[in-house]
Amino acid sequence: MIYVRDSIQCSEIQWKSPIDLECVGLNLSLAPQMSLTLIVLYRPPSANIDFYDKFKEMLKQCDFKKEVIVMGDFNLHWDDNSTRKKLQQIVDGFNLVQMVKRPTRITNNSSTLIDLIFTNHPERITKSYNMLTGLSDHNMVLITRKLTSKRFVAHSGKKEFIGIPRSKQDQFHSVIRNMNWDTLLLDNELEIISQKFTECLQTKIKEFAVTVKHKNRKCSLPWLSDDIKQLMKDRDNALKKAIKSKLSCERQKFASLRNRVIRQLRKAKADFFITIIKNCHGNSKATWDQINKLTGKTSSSNNSIQLKNNGMLLQDPSAVVQTLNEYFVDSVDTIAKSFSVKYNNLPVITSDLLIEPPLYPKSVTISDVEKAIIELKSSRAKDVYGMDTLMLKQIGQSIKGPLTHIINVSLDQGKFPESWKIASVIPIFKGGNSLLTSNYRPISILPTVSKVFEKLVAKQIINHLNCSSFPLHSMQFGFRAYHSTETATCYFLEKVKSNIDKGGIVGGIFLDLRKAFDTVNHSVLLHKLHAFNFSSKFISLINSYLLSRSQSVRIDQYNSTPLLLSTGVPQGSILGPILFSLYINELPSLCKNCDTLMYADDTVILAYGKSAEEVASKLRPCH
Template sequence: MPNIKSHIPYPQQVLQQSELLLAPIPLQSYQSKLQLPSPHSPMNLEHWRALSEPSSDHSPVLLTISLDPVIIPRPPNLTPGLTDWDYFRHSLDSNINLSIPLKTPTDLDDAVHRFTQHIQQAAWLSSQSQTRPARLQYYNLPQHIRQLITAKRRARSRWQRSRYPSDRQHYDSIANELRNVLSCHRSASYDNYVLSLSEHDKSLWRATKRLLHYPNVSSPLRRADNSWARSDEEKAETFASHLRLMFQPLPDSDPVNTSRVLEFLDSPLPLSLPPPPFTPSDVSFQISRLPTQKSPGYDLITSQVLKNLPRRAIIFLTYLYNSILRTSYFPLLWKFAHIEMIPKPQKILIEPSSYRPISLLPLLSKLFEKLLLKRLFPILETQTVIPNHQFGFRHHHSTVQQCFRVTDQISFALEKKEYCGGVFLDVAQAFDRVWHPGLLFKLKRILPSTYYLILQSYLTNRYSVVCHGEKLSGYIQIKASVPQGSVLGPLLYLVYTADIPTQTSTSMATFADDICLRGIHSLSQVLNDLSSDHSPVLLTTSLDPILELSPPTLTPGYTDWNFFARSSDSVIHLRVPLKSPDELDEAVQEFTLAVQRAAENSSQSPTPNFNTRSINLPQHIRLLITHKRRARSKWQRTRYPSDRQHYERLAYRRFNNKTCGRLLPSAIGIDGNPMQHGASMADEPVPAAPMRCCSENDAISVDDLWPLFY
């Protein structure tokens, strides 16, 4: 920093009469620069956020930088270098014995263990480890740019020797010309690179990942007792403790139903024909279709290793798969998962819940699941187990097609000037809370006894460990959920949620764990049926009957009630976020009564008045709307994060219960007569409407009320 005192032409004075402070005036002007580090910079930046407190003309930014370097260990690999695949096949052929008994579960576990060891030893013996050379970047510049670089170096060398001003001017001229030419060349090269991206060769995906990827950071974890886990071993145990609580069934809310399900599971199975065995050609075909880039499980066997298995190894693997069909036992080693914790985007990384668990299963297990899946699909399709409204994990079904179904019915209701209501539910931890007895209850009623016993063995006694860095946690027993990262997991979840009750008067749209109920004048009936005691037993405690969802199974940010109505030329869209599952039933019933009353008024009057422009709002709400408009307009012009935060603070300002109780019932016209312009809201009594607009903890934003104002 320059010495300010040396640039003061006159001393600092304070005039007592006017209290005027004369600041020092420097003789030279110094340019102040504010540099912000990028998230992609080499520094170990954990996260950053803009502060909303106005401290100066600039928006303060809080940076969290870790002092520990991030050491990314090289993942273990069976084939780290060049591999002699001929020697691999010869070594594996000499170690495999096809004359072994496979009659009991113990024999099957021992055979799987020996087969895995033979593959690993053959891969290690046939591979040569080598160090990767440093990756050098060579830029193929055009000839005229290389000539400019040479001329610039000569001009700089000449000026450094002579120090003549003319040589300095010549050097600056060439340097500026080279800078402009390089800038144009980089721009043209980047344009050509963007045009060359394609979705077929994964180049577009790699470019997107490179832009959106954030560097790994070393952040401590907060334990349940508010202590900190800093080493890799402590972090692995902290993640394991978090996952032990996650992979647990929900508390038993219906003991009678639970005893009924367990009693049915203990009943004897009916006789069924043995399934047809697998052939070596079936196994070879599935191996050839394995993707190359899939991560291996704990055994480190990759798809490349499986594609180089000799004929004798494929026959032995077929023996193992057929013994699973014969004994109805799934090997224990193939139920062991290796969990990697991946940080979620834009989350504070000190909480274990800010990480997403990724389970890595052995490829030999996934290969058997693919073979078994081809046997299960025809049975489920014959019995039409999966409903037509389910578009998740199904061939020729996508989210776009499901959105077309939802918007088509809403548009149809608006065109007929009717009322359409919708309940949008998102079940949190839906796959992690699947109740195993409830799932087996459904599978026993659908599948033959052999397939049921295989899936029963497949779901029970599953274990996993968390890997962080080079440390492993203790064993985690999976007591609930469908296996993550498996092939059969999505299908089992579809079977588990296939019996959601539906009605002909309403429409249901589901995509995996996202549920949308839509109806015209009859939505309250289906919601009452879903929350009544007549719900099927198959809706177990892991996915309670829609409205009886316990708090851990409902995502507040993605669960809301939407009301679409159209009368004459005006459209009303009222959206109320639901913060807890207990408010869902009450809000739905009250809104349904409001819709029915509005429908009765509209049937009496051919053109009911829904002119919401005549609402006389309180002064503080009008000021808030004006400030919100200005903040939104400013943010749309500047796109600064600080302007957006200021806009969001105004948009999501909480209203109290008194204001909402006076505003919303009159706004939607529950009594058929909205407030006229000029009427004072303080003088009007609160309408006796059969609905509760919001509680003290409900957040209704200005955006939610915006369609009612205009």
């Protein structure tokens, strides 16, 4: 494992051929014309003679036109000429020089130099260190490298936030509250009033918003008490005394203190996490938020994304956002086209699913809009207009009138505002090679005011579906009265338990549908809405909601050119999961002799039998 400061650009080395060694390599970019390769390696004490061939092959794949540093625990005594002979021949062949000069593992009986640092530019290394830490029976080895501050280009390590400061909040709210919406309220041209409303808010947000740079503070371990810190100092002092005296009694004192530190750290850490989990009172989201915060598993800043495109390294943020946006859109189109041929002949609608009465768009009241705003989840994620749900909640009382008017015009005309159809996409690194576009996933942030519309329309759809005995399949646990993820989990556990108790075998297929929301075919979805007795006006509204959507990738202040989306229901939307559930409603009927549990796009197919062969035969047609 290699820890790299956030301000330094780096990418993992992609070896041309597999390297059968315990190692990790990085390319570090210190300046536009200054980079180096850093490799950390571990050689087990039991390694055989093959290690040398593998090590040599690894070095052959390095670019020695650049600076190369190789370091690690080689478990090979460098001070012994006979032991190091083979390794010396290899590193000499690549002009690598070993920089550590003193023993790195010292015991009562031995003193060996086994932790090594090699470089092909020793003149750039100003000093090497060999430090006793008490963290291991090995000393810590370090080097310092010459680096001219004028050449070194590093990111500040600060994250930029655009928002309205507290000092301007009251003035901003006052301006919004006193805005005159009379002309807008008298107009019924949907595109004109929705765009005017959005632009007015955007103008005022830009007028008051400022860019704030926030530097993350270094995290300390909250369970590391002063008593434990003092005990760690005592342990370190005991180690120094044991090494200096070489007495077994001093070594035993050190071992006793070391074990005591380990026990107290484990207990303090366990007690801390138990308290954190108890304070979440069973709220799984709050629990995982705390765990991710403490373990550092939060989304990192994207300000240093680099990509490889057609063999060229892209570092310009403008080119990076454009390349990512094109990849996100093209990858969905490729998948959608691969099975679009199956949608030529849609099935004839039967009346067994029809729900009475038909679903027509119903107008909403100001109190409906006010309630919908309050119920939105608070978030600071900015949409393309610079607004977030937290801000919307703060100014909700001031804009609920014009927003209600726009939503009612939209419902009455069966159209969705065009200005509410563009998503701001944030690329999140999934893991692997950071230079590959395929290792990023898009997180869509829809226009904030559109979520109010979606929440109100979603409520009308759910009420419609729940007015019949059989609106959604009985195995759909989402968006039905008295159904939830908890009831789905209980059903799953009870089915598995009861069959195992009877001596049976249970098999399952857990489906993770690739690009599930993104590849929804609009024609098929609208066809199915008709089967659920959606009126033509409501279907027209949903069709308008889906068509002509676009997205733009954003990294810091850089935005790509918007690209049109030809398929799918919007990611991160409120309506998306409901529409997708209707889209796959007949899935259980395709899996004969199985139970198919669904919650939106999460699906589990279960089969039961007396033997593994019987279960497999039932699942095979579903695979």
